[in-house]
Every structure is written in structure tokens, then in C-alpha cells.
Amino acid sequence: MSEINLLQIENLSVSYRIYRGLLKVLDGVSLEVRPGEKVALVGETGCGKTTTVKSILNILPRQAIVHRGKVFFKGKDVLRASDSDLNYLRRREVSMIFQDPTASLFPIFTIGDQISTVIKAALSEDANNTQLKESSLFETALNALRAASLPDPERILHSYPFQLSGGMRQRVCIAMALATPRELLIADEPTTNLDVTIQDQVLRLISNMVAEKNISLILITHSLGVAREIANRIYIMYAGSIIEMSQTEDLFENPLHPYSRALLNCVPKLTGEGIGQGVPGHLPDYLNPPLGCRFEPRCPKSMPICKRIKPSLKEVAKGHFVSCFLYDSFGG
Amino acid sequence: MSEILTVKGLKKYFPIVSSTFSRRQLNYIKAVDNVSFFLNEGEILGLVGESGSGKSTTAYVIVGIYSPTAGDILFKGRNINVVATKRPLEVKKEIAIVFQDPGTSLNPQHNIREILSVPLKVHKVVSKKYLNSKIEELLDIVELPKNYMYKQPRAIGGGERQMVAIARALATNPSLIVLDEPTSALDVSVQAKIINKLLDIQKEFRLSYLFITHDLSLMRNVATRIAIMYLGKINELAPAAEFFQNPLHPYTQMLISSVPVVSKAEESIKKKKIISAGEIPSSVNIPPGCGFNTRCPFKKDLCFEVDPEMVEVMPGHYVRCHLYQGMRC
Numbered sequence: 001m002s003e004i005n006l007l008q009i010e011n012l013s014v015s016y017r018i019y020r021g022l023l024k025v026l027d028g029v030s031l032e033v034r035p036g037e038k039v040a041l042v043g044e045t046g047c048g049k050t051t052t053v054k055s056i057l058n059i060l061p062r063q064a065i066v067h068r069g070k071v072f073f074k075g076k077d078v079l080r081a082s083d084s085d086l087n088y089l090r091r092r093e094v095s096m097i098f099q100d101p102t103a104s105l106f107p108i109f110t111i112g113d114q115i116s117t118v119i120k121a122a123l124s125e126d127a128n129n130t131q132l133k134e135s136s137l138f139e140t141a142l143n144a145l146r147a148a149s150l151p152d153p154e155r156i157l158h159s160y161p162f163q164l165s166g167g168m169r170q171r172v173c174i175a176m177a178l179a180t181p182r183e184l185l186i187a188d189e190p191t192t193n194l195d196v197t198i199q200d201q202v203l204r205l206i207s208n209m210v211a212e213k214n215i216s217l218i219l220i221t222h223s224l225g226v227a228r229e230i231a232n233r234i235y236i237m238y239a240g241s242i243i244e245m246s247q248t249e250d251l252f253e254n255p256l257h258p259y260s261r262a263l264l265n266c267v268p269k270l271t272g273e274g275i276g277q278g279v280p281g282h283l284p285d286y287l288n289p290p291l292g293c294r295f296e297p298r299c300p301k302s303m304p305i306c307k308r309i310k311p312s313l314k315e316v317a318k319g320h321f322v323s324c325f326l327y328d329s330f331g332g
Numbered sequence: 333m334s335e336i337l338t339v340k341g342l343k344k345y346f347p348i349v350s351s352t353f354s355r356r357q358l359n360y361i362k363a364v365d366n367v368s369f370f371l372n373e374g375e376i377l378g379l380v381g382e383s384g385s386g387k388s389t390t391a392y393v394i395v396g397i398y399s400p401t402a403g404d405i406l407f408k409g410r411n412i413n414v415v416a417t418k419r420p421l422e423v424k425k426e427i428a429i430v431f432q433d434p435g436t437s438l439n440p441q442h443n444i445r446e447i448l449s450v451p452l453k454v455h456k457v458v459s460k461k462y463l464n465s466k467i468e469e470l471l472d473i474v475e476l477p478k479n480y481m482y483k484q485p486r487a488i489g490g491g492e493r494q495m496v497a498i499a500r501a502l503a504t505n506p507s508l509i510v511l512d513e514p515t516s517a518l519d520v521s522v523q524a525k526i527i528n529k530l531l532d533i534q535k536e537f538r539l540s541y542l543f544i545t546h547d548l549s550l551m552r553n554v555a556t557r558i559a560i561m562y563l564g565k566i567n568e569l570a571p572a573a574e575f576f577q578n579p580l581h582p583y584t585q586m587l588i589s590s591v592p593v594v595s596k597a598e599e600s601i602k603k604k605k606i607i608s609a610g611e612i613p614s615s616v617n618i619p620p621g622c623g624f625n626t627r628c629p630f631k632k633d634l635c636f637e638v639d640p641e642m643v644e645v646m647p648g649h650y651v652r653c654h655l656y657q658g659m660r661c
Contacts, residue, residue: 044519167611195382195546197608200590222519225592252594266524270576270591270598272552278524282489 005072006184006216007033007056012069014051014060016286023286025051027240027294028069030313033184038210038217040231040248042224044263046283048240049220053186055079056218057094058086073184091122095177097206099189101169105161112157115141115176122180144179148172148205167198171205178209185210188220203229224267228252236260239284239294242313246320256322259295293324301326335406336508336540337371337394342403344386344393348616361615363389365564366403368642371508376534376541378555378572380548380587384612386564387544391510394542395429407508425455428501432513434493438485444471444496445481451503470499474529491522498530502537512544527554548591549598552576557648560584563615563623566642570649576601580651582628622654630655 014026025048033039043049054060055071058078071078073089081089098104106114116137138157145153148171161169170190177185187206191199207230210217221227227234227248234251236244236259244257255261265276281298284290290297296306305325313323344364347357364386371377381387393400396416405413407427412419431437438447448467452458458466468478474495485493494514501509511530515523531554534541545551551558552572559569560583568581579585586606593599610627619625621636628635634654642652645659 044521165611195612196548197382197586197590198611199592200608203592223592224520224594228594229592263521264594266520267594268527268547268550268553269595270549270552270588270593270601271595272572272576275524275527275550275553277528279521282491 004034005032006035006037006074007031007218008070008072009052009055010070010072012052012055012071013067014048014055014069015065015067016061017063017065021287022065024289025240025286026069027289027310029237029240029242031235031242033216033218035183035216036214037233038207038219038231040219040221040227040234041237042221042227042234043237044222044283047237049237050188052237053096053188053218053220056184056186057090057096091124092180093182094184094186095182096186096188097170097173097177097190099192101166101173101193102161104173105169107161110158110160111145111164111172112138112141115144115157115172115179118176119144119179140179144175145172147178147209148175150175167194167202170194170202174202174206174209178213178215181213182215184216184218186218186220189222190219191226192222199226206230224252224264236263239289240286241294241310241323243295243324244320244322245313250317250320254317254320256316256320256327257295257324258299258301258326262300334373335370336373336375336408337542338404338406339370339390339394340368340404340406342367342390342393342405343401344389344398345401359616362564362618363615364393364400365618367561367564367566368403369559369566369569371540371542372556373507373540374534374538375556376543376554378543378545378551378558379561380545380551380558381561382546382612384563384615385561386615387561388512389564390561391429391512391542391544395427395510396424421455425504426506427508427510428504428506429510429512430494430497430501430514433517434485434490434497435517437497438493438500440485443482443484444488447485447496448500448503451500455504457504466503470503473502473533474499489522490518491526494518494526495529498526498533502533505537506539508540508542510542510544513546515550516546523550530554548587549593560587563612563618565623565652566650567624567653568649568651569642570646570651574646574649578646578649580645580649580656581624581653582606582630582655583624586627622652 009029009031012026012029016023016025029052041049066079119137119140141157142153145156150156150171191202219230231248234248235242238259244260255264262279266278268275279298284294292308292310293306296302303325311323311325313321315321316327342364343366345360345362348359350356350358367390379387392398394405396419399415400413404411407423412423416424445467448470449463452466467481471478471480476495515526543555555572557571558575560567562583568584579588586608589602589605590608606629613626621638622640625631625635640652640654642650643657643660644650645656
């Protein structure tokens with residue numbers, strides 16, 4: 001199985017050291033991405049989505065402690081890789097788009113400067129590319145902006161981030177992330193700060209570019225609608241664990257985990273059938289998370305066993321995995 | 333049903349001055365440009381628009397944070413087109429606002445009791461003796477425990493903070509509450525709780541809401557009528573069901589088709605697919621003619637010359653577009 005996976009995260013547990021103790025955020029996260037696949041990681045604020053993907057690039061903050069688990073990218077263990085391997089990974093193989101394009105662009109350099117830095121870094125190791133010509137650099141940057149369907153790319157190349165609108169800045173970030181060949185794109189809430197018509201355009205752009213270049217995508221989002229629009233397969237995360245995973249269609253037609261159901265029920269629908277009651281309670285305290293299922297304190301179908309034992313992710317129908325004792329008798 | 337709020341030809345222009353010290357005006361930002369609508373008693377009007385459309389400015393002018401450049405705001409028949417400081421106290425008491433970000437709209441140095449007691453004291457809602465019991469009552473309405481009274485805003489969650497902001501808005505027994513994106517900073521599960529609470533409160537106290545948001549699918553489930561704003565103007569206004577069944581303005585159609593949805597049933601509503609393109613132009617250099625002409629797929633020469641007028645094409649369904657100018661009902 002693992003041979004065909006581009007990315008494989010196995011049983012990853014990460015904590016953050018703070019003054020009051022250990023925040024046990026990730027608790028046994030497993031996730032895989034096959035070549036050319038578009039995967040979405042959906043969850044609410046503070047459920048550990050960003051921590052999970054930061055481990056892929058090994059850019060976890062210093063307070064983070066990895067207790068258990070491995071992250072394999074093309075068979076290499078990222079968390080134990082050497083600096084030069086990590087450098088290669090970040091420069092050539094994986095790129096990331098962050099939530100806030102304003103914060104991820106340097107305010108005092110022009111867009112052209114910033115894109116060419118990325119291109120230089122990515123191509124510097126190629127033997128035949130040691131002397132990158134200024135003109136070809138310019139041309140590559142221009143093409144990257146064109147590919148992100150930015151109007152008037154020459155002007156944008158010479159502008160500063162503050163001269164562009166939010167939607168354009170995010171397109172620039174996408175152009176930068178995909179200016180050179182990559183194998184995996186991580187998009188961390190790329191459209192959260194954007195208006196709905198701009199969101200639609202940016203999502204379409206990401207989706208098209210990923211398909212065109214045949215690379216894999218991990219999309220992090222808190223919006224089930226956005227995930228449905230883009231992903232082939234969806235992971236739903238709650239309080240540091242994957243609680244459900246399935247093909248996109250399956251998940252929306254037949255959500256299994258009580259949390260997924262509640263979440264789907266809360267989403268306001270265009271058909272206007274009213275809004276669900278929401279999920280009572282709030283996220284568990286990561287300093288002292290529940291022993292068993294982390295959703296148990298909020299779960300409407302909680303059973304005695306849920307308090308004691310953490311359910312594991314089990315396949316209950318073909319390709320549909322859920323971690324809940326309600327479905328223990330299904331499948332195997 | 334009587335109109336609680338009538339807005340007529342409301343304009344709010346912000347001058348752009350060349351420097352802080354000179355008063356020379358270079359240009360105007362036309363944040364709100366000739367907006368008219370009314371709000372019935374006990375109704376929820378959704379004012380929807382993208383960022384920069386002027387929806388929040390409209391709300392702020394109505395509650396009196398800004399004074400309008402021109403136009404009338406009639407509240408229960410009384411003209412209140414001035415800033416809040418010049419409004420009579422009994423009118424201010426009747427209009428409340430809930431802001432978008434409860435993290436910044438609640439004083440971080442005060443505890444919840446102090447936050448909630450400000451409007452109660454200013455408007456002399458209760459005597460000092462009953463202050464605590466009134467605050468308990470307010471917390472009870474928004475389902476927060478009594479012991480929250482002595483907590484600081486930072487000690488409670490985002491959703492709970494917004495509940496405190498709602499309780500503060502209810503403190504003076506208003507009849508109109510302006511909700512400025514009250515849930516856009518929150519997760520959907522928290523949003524669901526807050527929206528349901530707001531709807532309960534609205535029914536219980538027979539309130540009118542002016543609900544400012546960018547979320548169309550939320551409005552489908554909340555609003556009685558929906559108005560779409562674009563570049564300081566209302567482009568379309570219709571009852572909620574009609575609005576989604578028969579969206580007329582190209583911008584409305586583009587907005588509806590851009591909404592990410594979670595079911596096939598919803599997709600059928602989106603079927604009139606207008607591919608979204610372009611961005612909202614800056615409100616300093618609004619193009620001549622119709623403001624939407626830079627993005628509209630159906631634009632004609634006329635759209636670059638003349639700004640269309642609002643016409644009522646069906647009872648209660650207003651649209652401002654050259655495509656429907658001949659369809660007056």
C-alpha cells in the first residue's frame with residue numbers, strides 16, 4: 001500500500017509545551033495522499049488541521065513535541081530527515097499556500113523579486129541551471145503569474161503586495177507555489193479571507209492548476225462546501241483525531257460519525273430548510289483531554305465504552321472509514 | 333404591518349484629503365450611494381454584499397456611528413438622519429447593534445457584569461438595586477450561567493462572547509437590532525447555536541433585525557427579505573424564497589452560483605451558472621453607468637452610460653438592471 005502513496009502520515013501524535021503543561025493536540029493522526037489525488041482535511045478551529053500539515057514540511061514550531069508517529073513523503077521519513085533532504089523537500093517537492101496572503105508576502109519586496117527568489121531556490125541545484133539568466137527568470141515568473149490567470153502580469157511583477165487586492169495576492173501566492181514543478185501542494189484555508197465570488201475563482205484556479213500539472217493536493221478548510229467542491233476524498237478531523245474518512249460523495253450522502261452529522265446539519269443550506277441545533281459544548285481542554293473518544297462529552301449517542309476507550313478508525317463500508325463505537329459491528 | 337425603519341436616498345461619502353492637516357478634498361469614497369429600503373416590524377432584512385459593498389457603512393449610519401451625507405432615516409416615522417450623539421435618548425435606546433468581532437467589541441478590561449451594566453445605567457433601565465438581577469436575566473436569555481458575570485471577555489469562548497454582545501444589545505429592550513456579520517468570525521457549529529438563539533429572541537420579543545452578512549446560504553434560512561448591495565447601491569431586493577427561485581440581477585446570479593454547497597438539492601438551485609469573474613472595483617473610481625459593468629456577462633453599451641434605476645418587476649421584487657427596465661409591474 002505505502003509504495004503507491006505519495007504522502008503517508010502514520011499515527012502522528014504532537015503536543016505543544018506551554019507554561020501550564022502539555023497541550024496534547026494531535027492524537028494518532030493517520031492520513032495518506034496518492035499521486036494526483038485531491039484530499040481535503042476538514043475541521044473546526046483548533047482541531048489540529050494546521051499542525052498536521054505543518055508536520056509534512058517539518059515546520060512545526062519549537063514548542064512542538066512529536067511523541068509518536070511518522071510522516072513519509074515518497075518513502076522518506078520527513079520528521080527524521082537531514083537538513084539537506086528537508087531543504088530539497090521544501091524547495092522542489094512540496095509547496096504550501098497559507099491562509100493569509102498578506103502575511104505570507106513580504107511587504108517591502110516586489111512580487112517579481114519574491115517569485116524569482118522562489119524560482120532560484122528551486123532550480124539552483126540543477127546542474128545545467130547553475131547560471132540562471134535574469135531574463136529566463138523573468139520569463140518563468142511571468143508565466144507563473146499568467147498561469148494563475150492574473151490580469152496584466154507585467155505590472156504585477158513590479159508591484160508591491162499592498163498594491164494588490166486580497167484575491168490577487170492569493171493568486172500571487174498560488175503562482176509562487178506552483179512556479180516550479182512540485183509533487184504536492186498544501187493549501188491551508190486558501191479562501192477563508194476572500195469574498196464568495198473571489199473564493200469561487202481561486203478554488204477553480206487551484207483545482208485546474210493541480211489537475212493540469214497532475215500533482216496532489218491537500219486542502220485544509222473548515223467549510224464542508226469548499227471541500228465538496230474540490231476534493232476526491234475527505235478527512236474529517238475533531239480535536240486532534242481523524243474521525244471519518246471517505247470519498248466525497250459517500251460522505252455527503254451518508255455521513256456516519258455523530259460529529260460529521262451534526263456538522264453537516266449546522267451548515268446553512270440554499271434550500272432553506274432551517275439550521276440545525278449546532279453541537280453542544282466545546283472542544284475538550286487539550287491539557288487534559290478525555291481518555292476515550294474525544295467527542296464523547298458532546299456526543300448525543302455517547303455510550304459507557306466511549307468514556308474509557310478511544311475508538312480506532314475502521315472501514316465500515318468500502319472506502320468509508322469511521323472512528324466510532326456505534327459502527328463497531330459493521331465490516332471488521 | 334407597519335414600517336419600523338425607512339431609509340430614503342441614503343448617501344455616505346467619505347472625503348479623501350491630501351494630508352491630515354489640509355482640508356483640501358481630493359475625491360470621495362462613495363461608500364453608500366443612494367440606498368433606499370424599508371424594514372417592517374418583526375421582520376428580518378438581510379443586507380448581503382461582498383467586502384467593500386458598503387453594507388457595514390449603511391448599518392453604521394443607521395445606528396448613528398456616522399452621520400449621513402444625504403438622505404433620510406425614518407425610525408417609527410421620526411427622522412433620525414444625524415449621528416447618535418444628536419439623537420434623543422429614547423430613540424437610541426430603541427436601536428441596538430451587535431458587531432462582527434466579539435473579541436474587540438467587548439472591553440477587555442471590564443468583566444461581563446460591567447459590560448452589561450453600561451447600557452442599563454445610561455438608559456436608566458433599572459434602579460441600582462435591581463441591576464444584578466437584570467444582568468442575571470439578560471445572561472439567562474442568552475443561556476449563559478450566572479457566574480459568568482465576573483469573568484473577563486478573554487476568559488470565555490468566541491461564541492459565548494458573541495452571546496454577551498447580544499445580551500448587551502438586548503439590555504435596553506430595543507425594537508430594532510442591527511447585526512453586523514455576527515457569526516462570520518465563528519465556526520459553523522457555534523454559528524448554528526447563535527443564529528437559533530437570535531431567531532428565538534426575535535420571535536419572543538417581536539424584534540426587527542437588519543442582518544448584515546456576506547453569507548447567502550445563511551440568509552436563505554434566516555431572512556424574510558434579502559437585499560444585495562454592490563458598490564454602495566442595492567442591486568436587487570426580494571422576499572427570501574423568491575430571491576433564490578428567481579434571481580434576476582446578473583450579480584445575484586453570479587453570487588448564488590459561487591456559493592459552495594453540500595447537497596445535490598442545493599446544486600439544482602445553483603443551476604443558472606454564471607461563472608464568477610473579476611473583482612469589485614474600488615469605490616473611489618466607480619465606473620460610469622452601472623457599477624457592475626466591469627464584471628457583467630450581459631453588458632450592453634447602455635450599461636456604460638446610464639446607471640439603471642430600481643424597478644419593481646414583481647410585487648416586492650426590486651431589481652436595478654437595464655435588462656429589466658421595461659418589466660415594471
